[in-house]
Amino acid sequence: MSRDGSSNPVRHLSPPWPGPQGQPLPIWQACISPYIKHLRGFWHEWGTSEPLHKAWTGEIHGRVVCDVCGDSSVGPEDHILEGAEVVVLCITNEVLNYQAFTNAKGIYTVAETMSESDRWDSCLARPVISFHEHCTHLGEGSTRVKFNYNHSSGCSHNIRPFVY
Structure with missing residues (x-):
């Protein structure tokens, strides 16, 4: 049994990256979340969220x-x-x-x-x-x-x- 009380074998991390309704994210989402945030920040530095060449x-x-x-x-x-x-x-x-x-x-x-x-x-x-x-x-x-x-x-x- 996992620490959230379910029989789900997916490990969860507690916040700082909460999921929907404050639930902890599965570990794979928690691990890639900082990288996604970094990429979003990079795109915003360029002033767009779209690729540079259409x-x-x-x-x-x-x-x-x-x-x-x-x-x-x-x-x-x-x-x-x-x-x-x-x-x-x-x-x-x-x-x-x-x-x-x-x-x-x-x-x-x-x-x-x-x-x-x-x-x-x-x-x-x-x-x-x-x-x-x-x-x-x-x-x-x-x-x-x-x-x-x-x-x-x-x-x-x-x-x-x-x-x-």
Whole structure:
């Protein structure tokens, strides 16, 4: 039987660190309590209880399509291109280069989480190559797309389809 009269084998310390309603804390909580108080004090010295750097996530996605009839528009007769390569360049404090390939639905995605101070300012996406035997030449207006990225964290930017 423990000193508080229960059959609980957890050892308890009496205050200086009382638990709820003045009950003593289990020893593991009493031992780490001073460290938690120290960390809270450290954060308050910096004037915040939050981390110094906030994370930001950006996402870009689009499709690559084979223009079967050659009219430079996407219609029901056209089909998606799986495995097409797209390169996305984004400018922050430096130039970041991303490489993406389309999935079975013809969709490519580029996403990254970084410090909010390093978030993307603007990006340029361009198709590189299609491995489909009948769709290897880019259609007019599908050579590249340049855009400013001014979305908040977690939001995505959709790019119009690239047409081969």
